[in-house]
Amino acid sequence: xxxxxxxxWDSSAIISAILSRSADAPARRLxxxxxxxxxxxxxxxxxxxxxxxxxxxxxxxxxADLALILDRAGFRVxxxxxxxxxxxxxxxxxxxxxxxxxxxASACGAEMLVTFDATHLLGNPLTxxxxxxxxxxxxxxxxxxxxxxLRESARDG
Numbered sequence: 001x002x003x004x005x006x007x008x009w010d011s012s013a014i015i016s017a018i019l020s021r022s023a024d025a026p027a028r029r030l031x032x033x034x035x036x037x038x039x040x041x042x043x044x045x046x047x048x049x050x051x052x053x054x055x056x057x058x059x060x061x062x063x064a065d066l067a068l069i070l071d072r073a074g075f076r077v078x079x080x081x082x083x084x085x086x087x088x089x090x091x092x093x094x095x096x097x098x099x100x101x102x103x104x105a106s107a108c109g110a111e112m113l114v115t116f117d118a119t120h121l122l123g124n125p126l127t128x129x130x131x132x133x134x135x136x137x138x139x140x141x142x143x144x145x146x147x148x149x150l151r152e153s154a155r156d157g
Contacts, residue, residue, distance in 0.1 A: 004037075004040045007039055007042065007114055008101075008105035009075075010115035013027055015051055017139070018051070018062050019055065032073075033150075034073035034074040041070075042075070043075050043076075043077055044079075044100075046100060079107060080103070080107075081102070081105075085107065086103045087099075089132070092126040093126070094120060095120045098120040101115075102121065102136075112142050112145060114139055115138070124136070
């Protein structure tokens with residue numbers, strides 16, 4: 001893919017980034033790459049609603065800063081996936097909410113879906129890039145992949 005790496009975020013990864021106490025946590029470092037304009041961060045309105053709910057329950061103080069953090073990191077809200085794609089992905093994941101996340105990530109042209117969902121997404125051979133067109137990865141792997149792409153772009157450009 002040309003341009004900035006496009007990363008779609010699942011709620012588990014955003015929540016981790018927001019609530020992490022470590023500035024060096026991979027999810028936080030991905031946010032900073034977005035602040036620098038080096039990544040194209042994407043999220044669906046459904047994921048965003050889930051994040052807002054969980055963060056408001058766990059840390060109301062962080063909840064007040066959520067919109068500002070996501071805006072500074074350059075997040076943009078993308079459309080939900082088409083119903084027929086969601087239905088196909090339900091067959092792959094076995095779980096409609098994750099199928100909707102995967103469909104939205106695929107629809108926006110993301111290279112990676114950043115998640116901690118080991119039950120339905122991470123390591124699921126049915127959701128491999130050959131089936132869905134993107135990688136489901138944890139924040140640390142997303143950070144490694146993005147940094148490699150950015151180094152490659154700098155070398156080539």
